Amino acid sequence: MELQITNSTLNDIETIFKFYKFATDFQKAKSMVSWPEFDRRLIEQEIEEERQWKLISDRDIxxxxxxxxxxxxxWEERNDDSAVYIHRIATNPDFRGRNLVNHIVNWAIGHAAVNNKNFVRLDTVGENRGLIDHYTKCGFDFLGLKKLHNTTGLPAHYDNATVSLFEIRL
Structure with missing residues (x-):
């Protein structure tokens, strides 16, 4: 299985939203905090700014x-650190269980190095032990739980939320 990471394009937007729907359905089935429906303009902006990514296996996303x-x-005061922040990893159900997060982590470490960043970080809403274990196995340090204070401008699932914070120091 040959894997390639590249920027998403506007042609990928329907696939991106389909993967978000798969992720949300999975979150709901597991009684987890689920993602809201994301604003299409947000995703279009990320694509235009080359901040939306895809991992391709052969010809499939x-x-x-x-x-x-x-x-x-x-990240509040820690935001002053030089970091790459990863958000909204959504997997094609046909590719679940293939440790794709490890590929994303390896790529993110290189992406951080090229951009002179000292950390790779991510968060997840709530205290999801399964995700905590998964992300630590992928090389992240679990920094603990943090209650968010100012969530203005964040997607709805962050409202009044506690998040699990993770980082890899480079």
Whole structure:
């Protein structure tokens, strides 16, 4: 299985939203905090800014995610650190269980290095032990839980939320 990571394009937007729907349905089935319906303009902006990514296996999109270099509402004072932040990893159900997060992590470490960043970070809403274990197995340090204070501008699932924070120091 040959894997390639590249920027998503506007032609991928329907697939991105389909993967978000798969992820949301999975979250609901597991009684987890589920993602809201994301604003199409947000995804279009991420694509235009080359911050929306896809992992391709042969000719199929296996998963998608977004990145940013700034995440003050979640990371607050730690946002001053130079970091790549990963958001909304959504996997094609045909590719679940193939450890794709490991590929994303390896790519993100390289992406951070090329962009002179010192950390790769991500968060997840709530205290999901399965995701905590999964992300630590992928190389992240679990930093603990943090109650969010100012969620203005964040998607709805962050309202009044506690998040699990993860990072890899480079």
């Amino acid at each position: 296996a998963c998608v995610w977004a990145t940013t270099f700034d995440d003050p509402e979640i």
